Amino acid sequence: xxxxxxxxxxxxxxxxxxxxxxxxxxxxxxxxxxxxxxxxxxxxxxxxxxxxxxxxxxxxxxxxxxxxxxxxxxxxxxxxxxxxxxxxxxxxxxxxxxxxxxxxxxxxxxxxxxxxxxxxxxxxxxxxxxxxxxxxxxxxxxxxxxxxxxxxxxxxxxxxxxxxxxxxxxxxxxxxxxxxxxxxxxxxxxxxxxxxxxxxxxxxxxxxxxxxxxxxxxxxxxxxxxxxxxxxxxxxxxxxxxxxxxxxxxxxxxxxxxxxxxxxxxx
Numbered sequence: 001x002x003x004x005x006x007x008x009x010x011x012x013x014x015x016x017x018x019x020x021x022x023x024x025x026x027x028x029x030x031x032x033x034x035x036x037x038x039x040x041x042x043x044x045x046x047x048x049x050x051x052x053x054x055x056x057x058x059x060x061x062x063x064x065x066x067x068x069x070x071x072x073x074x075x076x077x078x079x080x081x082x083x084x085x086x087x088x089x090x091x092x093x094x095x096x097x098x099x100x101x102x103x104x105x106x107x108x109x110x111x112x113x114x115x116x117x118x119x120x121x122x123x124x125x126x127x128x129x130x131x132x133x134x135x136x137x138x139x140x141x142x143x144x145x146x147x148x149x150x151x152x153x154x155x156x157x158x159x160x161x162x163x164x165x166x167x168x169x170x171x172x173x174x175x176x177x178x179x180x181x182x183x184x185x186x187x188x189x190x191x192x193x194x195x196x197x198x199x200x201x202x203x204x205x206x207x208x209x210x211x212x213x214x215x216x217x218x219x220x221x222x223x224x225x226x227x228x229x230x231x232x233x234x235x236x237x238x239x240x241x242x243x244x245x246x247x248x249x250x251x252x253x254x255x256x257x258x259x260x261x262x263x264x265x266x267x
Contacts, residue, residue, distance in 0.1 A: 006085075008118065008119065009134075011064070011111055011119055012119050012134050014059070014060065014063055014064070015060070015109060015111060015119055016121055016132065017059070018055075018056055018059035018060055018109070019056070019107050019109050019123045019130075021055065021059065022052045022055050022056050022059075022091065022107045022109075022123075023106075023124075023125035024125060025051060025052055025055055026048055026052050026091070026092055026105075026107060026125055027125040027126065029046070029047070029048035029051070030098065030125075030126070031101055034046045034047060034048050034099065035047045036099050044095050044096050045073065045095060046099060048091075048092060048098065049072075049073050049092045049095055050073055050091075051091075052091035052092060052107060053072075053073040053074060053089065053091040056071070056089050056107075056109060057069065057071070057074070057089075060087050060089075060109075061087070064087075066083070067083055067085045067087055068080030068081075068082070068083030068085070068086035068087070068237070069086065069087050069089075070086055070087070070088045070089070070112075070209060070210060070241065071087075071088075071089040071090070071091065071210060072089070072091065072208065072210045073091050076241065078239065080237060081237065081238075081239060083237075084113060084114050085112070085113050085118075086111070086112045086236075086237045087111060087112075088109065088110045088111075088117075088209055088213040088214075088236060089109045089110075089210055090107075090108045090109070090187065090208075090210040091107060092105055092106075092107060093105060093106050093107070093122075093185045093186065093210075093211055094106060094183075094184045094185035094187075096184055097185065102184075103126055103127070104183040104184045104185050104188060105124075105185055105188075106122050106124045106125075106185055106187055107121075107123045107125070108120075108121065108122045108210070108211070108213075108214045108215065109214060110214040110216075110217060110236075112209075112237050115235040116135075116217075116233075116235070116236065117135070117213045117214060117236065118135045118217070119133070119134050119135070119217070120132065120133050120214030120215065120218050121214055122187045122188065122190075122191050122214050122215055124188070128142075129142060130142055131146070131191040131194065131214075131215075132218070133221035133222075135217065135221070136221075138221050139194055139217075139218045139219075139220075139221035141191075146194045146195050146196075146218070146221075147195075148193060148194055148196055148219060148222040148223045148224030148249075148250040148251070149193070149196050149198070149199040149200075149224070149249070149250035149252075149253070150250055150251075151199045151250055152252040152253065154175075154178065154200075154253055154256050154260075155176035155177060155178070156177065156179065157178050157179065158178070158179045158197075158198045158199050158200075159180055159181070159199065159200045159202060160180075160181050160182060160189045160192060160193070160198045160200070160202070161180055161201065161202040161203065162182060162203075163180050163182075165202065165203075165204055166180065166202075170265055171260065171264060171265060172265065173260055173263050175260055181198060185211075186203065186211040186212060186215070186246070187212070187214060187215045188215075189201045189203075189248070190214075190216065190218060190219050190226070190248050191215055193219050193249060194215070194218045194219045194221075194222035195222070196222075196250075199250055199253055200247070200248065200249035200253055200257055201247070201248040201249070202245075202246070202247055202257070202261065203246040204264060204266070205245060206242035206244065207242060207245065208241055208242055208243075209236050209237070209241045209242070212226075212234060212246065213234075213236050216248075219248050223250070223251060224248060224249060224250050224251060224254075225248070225249060225250075225251050225254040226247065226248045227247050227254075227258070228243050228245050228246065228247070229244055229246075229247065229261045229262070229264055230258075230261075230262060231258040231261075231262070232244075245261070245264075
């Protein structure tokens, strides 16, 4: 059998359609009789998460049998490491908000190629907002071009972060005063940096590939930058599926934020 010709636009169309369908399924569970429980890591999961995961898997894997699979709600194995292209999925990012009847949740999925996202989608079914990007083609929300913040002064900037993270005792150099906001979904935080609603996002501790991959690409294609706390570019589809924190910002603020973040004191 001859090898399938890789056509990125076809992959993009496939992913968009699957994520939109998945969003409709999730919305059908929202505020309904959803069953939920707590996973071993202490995070919530529901039958809606699992149903959305199965739908995405059924749409994406048969269409691209030579691609790997990594999802928050599918048991992981090393098979994906042999694939240069891997679907990276979080069926519902922000499950806690979803279960509480909140709005801060989304369906997020990316196609990772050779360790970096090539296509990314973050879909908010309740507001019908589709954030999307393809490498080298820019980022958009419902077809409108996204441009990240061009602010060049960290003091007074708008940052998505837990307020407790910025307490002076946790850093070698205290942060300047910033206007702090928060949303539970990491993917949504990245989108709010990409569309300029916030100048930056900061998160400490390990963060999962499936929460970050799509939003990482969307920020980059909007002209922003994303890295871990040490300033390293995020690489995906490794054996370990966690990243060392998160920094996302407009390009002008990025180096200054890294100077502060490099002084993080975990203990």
